[in-house]
Amino acid sequence: MPEFRLYNSLTRQDEPFAPADGHTVRFYACGPTVYNPAHLGNFRTFLFEDLLRRVIRLRGWDVEQVMNLTDVDDKIIKRATEQGKTIREVTDPIVEIFHADREFLRVQRAEHYPRATDYIAEMITLVQRLEQKGVAYKADDNSVYFAIDKFPTYGTLSRLDTREIKSGARVSQDEYAKENAQDFALWKSAKAEDEACEAAWDSPWGRGRAGWHLECSAMAMAILGETIDLHAGGIDLMFPHHEDEIAQSEAATGKPFARCWCHGEFLLTDGTKMAKRVGNVATVADLRANKVSPAALRHFVFSTHYRKQLNLSGEALEASQEAVRRVGDFADRLERELAGTPELAQVAETLMVEATAALYDDLNAPRAMAALFDFISAANREFDRRGSDKGSLLRARDVFAQVNAVLDIIPERGLDDATLAAWVEEQLRLRADARGRRDFAAADEIRKAIEAKGIVIEDAAGATRWKVVR
RNA sequence: GGCGCCGUCGCCAAGUGGUAAGGCAGGAGACUGCAAAUCUCCCACCGUCGGUUCGAUUCCGACCGGCGCCUCCA
Numbered sequence: 001m002p003e004f005r006l007y008n009s010l011t012r013q014d015e016p017f018a019p020a021d022g023h024t025v026r027f028y029a030c031g032p033t034v035y036n037p038a039h040l041g042n043f044r045t046f047l048f049e050d051l052l053r054r055v056i057r058l059r060g061w062d063v064e065q066v067m068n069l070t071d072v073d074d075k076i077i078k079r080a081t082e083q084g085k086t087i088r089e090v091t092d093p094i095v096e097i098f099h100a101d102r103e104f105l106r107v108q109r110a111e112h113y114p115r116a117t118d119y120i121a122e123m124i125t126l127v128q129r130l131e132q133k134g135v136a137y138k139a140d141d142n143s144v145y146f147a148i149d150k151f152p153t154y155g156t157l158s159r160l161d162t163r164e165i166k167s168g169a170r171v172s173q174d175e176y177a178k179e180n181a182q183d184f185a186l187w188k189s190a191k192a193e194d195e196a197c198e199a200a201w202d203s204p205w206g207r208g209r210a211g212w213h214l215e216c217s218a219m220a221m222a223i224l225g226e227t228i229d230l231h232a233g234g235i236d237l238m239f240p241h242h243e244d245e246i247a248q249s250e251a252a253t254g255k256p257f258a259r260c261w262c263h264g265e266f267l268l269t270d271g272t273k274m275a276k277r278v279g280n281v282a283t284v285a286d287l288r289a290n291k292v293s294p295a296a297l298r299h300f301v302f303s304t305h306y307r308k309q310l311n312l313s314g315e316a317l318e319a320s321q322e323a324v325r326r327v328g329d330f331a332d333r334l335e336r337e338l339a340g341t342p343e344l345a346q347v348a349e350t351l352m353v354e355a356t357a358a359l360y361d362d363l364n365a366p367r368a369m370a371a372l373f374d375f376i377s378a379a380n381r382e383f384d385r386r387g388s389d390k391g392s393l394l395r396a397r398d399v400f401a402q403v404n405a406v407l408d409i410i411p412e413r414g415l416d417d418a419t420l421a422a423w424v425e426e427q428l429r430l431r432a433d434a435r436g437r438r439d440f441a442a443a444d445e446i447r448k449a450i451e452a453k454g455i456v457i458e459d460a461a462g463a464t465r466w467k468v469v470r
Numbered sequence: 471g472g473c474g475c476c477g478u479c480g481c482c483a484a485g486u487g488g489u490a491a492g493g494c495a496g497g498a499g500a501c502u503g504c505a506a507a508u509c510u511c512c513c514a515c516c517g518u519c520g521g522u523u524c525g526a527u528u529c530c531g532a533c534c535g536g537c538g539c540c541u542c543c544a
Contacts, residue, residue, distance in 0.1 A: 073542085240541090267544085370493080458507050
């Protein structure tokens with residue numbers, strides 16, 4: 001079995017990866033802040049994490065994955081205040097949308113989706129541990145901060161020299177309570193609006209709420225343990241979020257927080273980062289409105305390596321839509337065929353070897369997909385030769401299923417509409433009659449009528465097949 | 471100012487020190503009544519300029535162009 005390798009942001013190198021216990025990968029992925037439906041940029045990261053999860057399972061390991069839901073932060077409080085709601089009333093519907101979108105894009109369910117507000121006690125305990133270690137201090141504003149100069153290795157992940165953060169960087173001017181501009185909040189004292197929307201809790205430092213960075217450390221350690229195998233997220237989280245997670249966690253436990261860090265690159269639109277502030281976001285709702293299939297989006301995302309920026313365009317999406325159509329047609333054929341040639345088994349082995357080699361090589365999905373398309377061509381060729389080897393067919397099905405269990409890019413079938421189906425079958429009977437009479441004009445008329453309903457027909461040797469294409 | 475990434479066929483995109491995967495689009499055939507699907511064949515010398523090397527798209531340097539992080543952020 002080929003070695004499973006991942007690029008570790010911590011060492012900036014490809015490294016062999018295996019779970020510490022040799023069995024279960026303890027995996028933490030930073031999740032969404034639930035004040036707005038996640039956009040496709042967010043989902044690119046979740047798709048990359050889905051790929052990672054599925055490849056880990058292909059490799060034979062179990063996964064215990066945590067994805068947090070940040071359900072208390074400035075933006076949520078702002079929205080709650082504007083709408084006169086509690087933060088829970090703001091976040092609950094968004095959490096539902098997140099899961100619906102997630103399912104739509106076939107992102108597998110993680111084992112845990114902890115909400116930050118359900119782990120306040122763990123966060124308070126963590127802050128207390130940090131106070132005991134002397135790396136946290138309470139400021140005049142009743143907030144608690146982490147003193148980064150008490151944590152000498154601060155900056156290791158992002159390689160940002162704190163002394164160099166100057167000209168281009170904007171440092172918030174209003175947080176004067178901090179001893180050092182780089183210190184970050186562990187616990188924020190409550191303001192009136194926080195109380196109004198139920199975003200404040202009791203603590204040893206008075207009413208307040210946990211800082212954003214703290215939740216990930218607290219929940220990761222509470223659910224997965226003090227040293228986890230894998231921590232993933234978008235590249236933008238590397239600094240300061242992940243840097244701060246490392247500082248908090250390791251200062252408290254004295255142990256490494258995550259053995260391997262993985263960061264996914266951005267999705268761009270029109271050449272710039274997809275972000276609400278830029279106003280170029282696209283969502284799963286847009287995808288649905290434009291009838292882009294989830295399989296096509298997955299193909300599109302996986303056609304570029306996860307550590308490379310990817311530009312979203314209608315053209316690229318259409319190419320993926322078409323590519324995935326081919327995969328779907330082949331999947332149908334694989335089901336339909338009764339046997340293959342002996343060579344088909346060999347072709348399947350090649351796919352298995354090449355796809356796993358690519359996937360285990362730092363999740364090289366583009367290469368795995370190339371292997372898949374090579375396989376589809378070769379297998380089609382073998383089927384055209386009309387063999388009678390049952391075993392090779394079964395092997396081809398098995399390997400195709402294994403690769404697709406990772407990529408999951410077979411487009412969904414058209415909606416089951418019994419009335420429409422009956423109508424199509426009736427039309428096809430009429431058409432068959434017309435063709436039998438060699439009345440091709442009439443046959444073509446019928447085909448046109450069927451195609452007008454978004455259905456394409458294929459005259460095969462025995463019968464005529466049809467499928468919904470839109 | 472600091473840190474980092476990228477520039478490969480019309481579009482998307484892998485990859486390697488010894489003359490470039492795959493997808494989409496396109497062209498020519500086969501099959502078909504015609505289509506559709508499928509098959510066959512065709513379709514790039516890797517941003518520019520230097521350097522290292524027997525040999526570089528692949529290493530080094532400079533330059534040009536694009537993007538990101540350093541602030542909430544997937």
